[in-house]
Amino acid sequence: xxxxxxxxxxxxIFGEDTHLQTGSLLKSYGAKKVLIHYGGHSAVKSxxxxxxxxxxxxxxxxxxxxxxxxxNPHLSLIREGIELCKKENIDFILAVxxxxxxxxxxxxxxxxxxxxxxxxxxxxxxETPTDCLPIGVILTIAxxxxxxxxxxxxxxxxxxxxxxxxxxxxxxxxxxxxNPRLTFTLPPYQTASGCVDIxxxxxxxxxxxxxxxEITDSLSEALMKTVIHNAPILMEEPDNYKARxxxxxxxxxxxxxxxxxxTGSGDWACHQLEHELxxxxxxxxxxxxxxxxxxxxxxxxxxNPGRFAQFASxxxxxxxxxxxxxxxxxxxxxxxxxxxxxxxxxxLHELGLHLTEEEIHDxxxxxxxxxxxxxxxxxxxxxxxxEKIYLMAR
Amino acid sequence: xxxxxxxxxxxxIFGEDTHLQTGSLLKSYGAKKVLIHYGGHSAVKSxxxxxxxxxxxxxxxxxxxxxxxxxNPHLSLIREGIELCKKENIDFILAVxxxxxxxxxxxxxxxxxxxxxxxxxxxxxxETPTDCLPIGVILTIAxxxxxxxxxxxxxxxxxxxxxxxxxxxxxxxxxxxxNPRLTFTLPPYQTASGCVDIxxxxxxxxxxxxxxxEITDSLSEALMKTVIHNAPILMEEPDNYKARxxxxxxxxxxxxxxxxxxTGSGDWACHQLEHELxxxxxxxxxxxxxxxxxxxxxxxxxxNPGRFAQFASxxxxxxxxxxxxxxxxxxxxxxxxxxxxxxxxxxLHELGLHLTEEEIHDxxxxxxxxxxxxxxxxxxxxxxxxEKIYLMAR
Numbered sequence: 001x002x003x004x005x006x007x008x009x010x011x012x013i014f015g016e017d018t019h020l021q022t023g024s025l026l027k028s029y030g031a032k033k034v035l036i037h038y039g040g041h042s043a044v045k046s047x048x049x050x051x052x053x054x055x056x057x058x059x060x061x062x063x064x065x066x067x068x069x070x071x072n073p074h075l076s077l078i079r080e081g082i083e084l085c086k087k088e089n090i091d092f093i094l095a096v097x098x099x100x101x102x103x104x105x106x107x108x109x110x111x112x113x114x115x116x117x118x119x120x121x122x123x124x125x126x127e128t129p130t131d132c133l134p135i136g137v138i139l140t141i142a143x144x145x146x147x148x149x150x151x152x153x154x155x156x157x158x159x160x161x162x163x164x165x166x167x168x169x170x171x172x173x174x175x176x177x178x179n180p181r182l183t184f185t186l187p188p189y190q191t192a193s194g195c196v197d198i199x200x201x202x203x204x205x206x207x208x209x210x211x212x213x214e215i216t217d218s219l220s221e222a223l224m225k226t227v228i229h230n231a232p233i234l235m236e237e238p239d240n241y242k243a244r245x246x247x248x249x250x251x252x253x254x255x256x257x258x259x260x261x262x263t264g265s266g267d268w269a270c271h272q273l274e275h276e277l278x279x280x281x282x283x284x285x286x287x288x289x290x291x292x293x294x295x296x297x298x299x300x301x302x303x304n305p306g307r308f309a310q311f312a313s314x315x316x317x318x319x320x321x322x323x324x325x326x327x328x329x330x331x332x333x334x335x336x337x338x339x340x341x342x343x344x345x346x347x348l349h350e351l352g353l354h355l356t357e358e359e360i361h362d363x364x365x366x367x368x369x370x371x372x373x374x375x376x377x378x379x380x381x382x383x384x385x386x387e388k389i390y391l392m393a394r
Numbered sequence: 395x396x397x398x399x400x401x402x403x404x405x406x407i408f409g410e411d412t413h414l415q416t417g418s419l420l421k422s423y424g425a426k427k428v429l430i431h432y433g434g435h436s437a438v439k440s441x442x443x444x445x446x447x448x449x450x451x452x453x454x455x456x457x458x459x460x461x462x463x464x465x466n467p468h469l470s471l472i473r474e475g476i477e478l479c480k481k482e483n484i485d486f487i488l489a490v491x492x493x494x495x496x497x498x499x500x501x502x503x504x505x506x507x508x509x510x511x512x513x514x515x516x517x518x519x520x521e522t523p524t525d526c527l528p529i530g531v532i533l534t535i536a537x538x539x540x541x542x543x544x545x546x547x548x549x550x551x552x553x554x555x556x557x558x559x560x561x562x563x564x565x566x567x568x569x570x571x572x573n574p575r576l577t578f579t580l581p582p583y584q585t586a587s588g589c590v591d592i593x594x595x596x597x598x599x600x601x602x603x604x605x606x607x608e609i610t611d612s613l614s615e616a617l618m619k620t621v622i623h624n625a626p627i628l629m630e631e632p633d634n635y636k637a638r639x640x641x642x643x644x645x646x647x648x649x650x651x652x653x654x655x656x657t658g659s660g661d662w663a664c665h666q667l668e669h670e671l672x673x674x675x676x677x678x679x680x681x682x683x684x685x686x687x688x689x690x691x692x693x694x695x696x697x698n699p700g701r702f703a704q705f706a707s708x709x710x711x712x713x714x715x716x717x718x719x720x721x722x723x724x725x726x727x728x729x730x731x732x733x734x735x736x737x738x739x740x741x742l743h744e745l746g747l748h749l750t751e752e753e754i755h756d757x758x759x760x761x762x763x764x765x766x767x768x769x770x771x772x773x774x775x776x777x778x779x780x781e782k783i784y785l786m787a788r
Binding site: 001002003004005006007008009011012013014015016018211213214215216218219221222223225226229230242245246249250253258261262 | 396397398399400401403406407408409412607608609610612613615619623639640644647652655
């Protein structure tokens with residue numbers, strides 16, 4: 001097991017009606033003028049935005065709003081947000097939405113607090129931020145875990161690059177309000193994609209080639225089983241509060257670092273492969289991950305079949321095979337069956353992408369940063385490996 | 395399930411040689427003059443204290459030391475620490491030890507930062523602290539979870555009252571350094587007591603009479619299984635790094651709030667019953683808990699046999715009984731067998747206390763705050779109930 005650091009300073013306020021505390025919470029953090037950052041019209045139509053604005057008014061807090069965040073959030077809106085914050089002397093950003101909105105808020109927070117460079121340099125990892133505007137979250141999609149994480153993933157729509165920022169704890173939200181009821185109206189496809197994303201945040205940390213902490217393994221397995229149990233319930237009963245709560249809390253715990261304690265920096269190859277897809281073809285992140293995972297798993301499992309067999313046994317109750325290899329493969333198949341059961345794709349065709357070999361060659365070239373990097377740690381993957389996996393996933 | 399808040403701002407630095415970072419860490423938090431607070435001579439003899447002092451000197455940080463913290467830490471030393479901190483203009487407290495040292499440090503931190511009242515008033519819950527000196531921890535005993543918790547339990551040796559302070563997040567340590575190797579030299583009895591304490595922090599939250607979050611249940615069960623698996627290993631191999639690491643990380647996670655998400659405020663009756671024992675008879679906390687738990691469990695399980703049956707099944711692999719009641723009782727017995735297997739007592743005799751009925755009557759009277767409070771939530775217990783449980787545990 002590796003040495004590790006664990007730092008999750010975000011205060012979670014979880015449950016019914018908790019979003020009504022927004023104004024008083026912001027006040028307790030000393031916020032004077034807030035940017036309310038959100039996505040599409042659902043926050044407006046549902047009345048959520050109005051409730052939040054009322055809460056801020058009652059607490060005597062000024063605000064301006066900036067909507068329009070799209071999935072795979074755009075650098076251009078972040079630039080617009082940075083200018084708006086500077087003009088309006090914003091001292092706190094309130095992200096109302098899911099991972100895209102939170103990641104966009106983090107980009108704005110970095111941009112405002114680090115005027116000495118262009119914000120995109122943090123995503124190109126040419127520079128590291130030294131500060132960030134404080135961020136609060138009202139979560140409306142359980143998926144990204146961005147409400148507790150140090151991640152921000154943004155798409156430069158001009159260059160079609162989808163990139164994660166340099167990791168710092170500066171952008172971890174000060175607080176996150178998690179009211180499962182706010183996720184009731186999510187369409188099934190978004191709900192299912194979110195569940196895959198949650199699972200993958202733990203799986204990327206779980207599939208490593210080293211001695212791990214038994215407690216981290218068992219917490220991870222418990223978390224994955226919870227999501228696998230509750231995701232199908234949500235396909236049938238989108239307004240099941242309990243199931244929404246299970247998935248929502250799993251989402252935060254899956255990406256706050258808990259499931260990576262002692263497992264080094266994890267694998268993350270699937271995320272890198274998906275980021276390239278998302279940047280170029282603008283697919284839904286979780287669905288993109290589901291479409292790639294099985295191919296990645298079959299490509300790499302021979303490095304350590306025992307790890308995949310443990311996953312099969314402890315997460316999916318599969319242990320009837322004659323050896324680790326058989327159980328590993330049966331587990332991968334069972335996971336793909338699970339993805340299918342919640343109407344998620346297990347290949348690029350099912351994701352709606354019909355790519356030529358040339359397009360796949362280009363994807364791998366991009367994903368390898370023009371043949372200059374490898375990805376993954378369970379098995380290190382070069383451009384050639386990436387191309388093979390994309391092809392297997394076709 | 396209940397709404398909940400979850401706030402664990404303590405930065406964990408876990409692993410080999412991590413204590414050598416102490417000086418630079420303190421510097422990063424802006425510490426100028428530090429109180430190094432510790433217990434007995436083991437920190438001196440082992441050379442740990444010297445390593446830490448060297449680390450501080452290298453970082454250019456001044457310090458004074460205050461040792462002598464005993465198990466069930468004394469109010470008098472806290473008062474001494476408060477005066478010392480004021481005289482020396484201390485701005486950061488470094489606790490080097492286990493729960494007693496950390497709890498003592500929290501008492502000092504509260505006392506220095508709240509000169510408007512006597513510090514014991516926070517433990518009598520007459521007042522609530524509004525501030526606390528920042529605290530860092532180098533953990534040498536895996537048990538209390540105080541390194542991430544908002545708890546501080548102190549004994550007023552004049553009145554023989556052992557009391558927990560008003561809960562605030564102010565005293566949660568800024569950082570905690572967890573190096574499993576620093577726990578290698580703990581005697582088996584302390585190691586086993588620590589394991590019981592860790593288990594009980596989760597069990598006190600787990601045994602509740604309400605709908606719980608499935609994810610909290612399964613994380614709690616995973617944590618308890620890890621401790622039950624590794625505690626016997628440590629009885630045989632006290633210098634098993636991996637097993638020490640499992641137990642150490644379980645200790646922090648068990649009391650930082652994670653295992654109580656959605657379970658309300660938990661039960662805590664066993665802790666209250668043990669606090670009275672500890673205050674009057676100065677027993678080791680974990681051993682005291684082990685001596686009481688089975689009696690408490692048999693007294694209350696009928697309120698919800700299903701919960702105890704779930705514990706028996708998911709934590710102890712016991713599910714052969716004809717009904718919940720049988721499985722519940724088999725689970726309680728199996729837990730006591732586990733306590734015995736690590737040489738922990740399951741009654742007061744085995745704890746070394748041979749109490750008269752009058753002494754037990756007096757304990758219950760004290761534990762009920764002279765018949766003015768009930769304890770517990772799984773089943774609310776009045777003075778009469780407490781007396782019965784103490785008698786069952788004789």
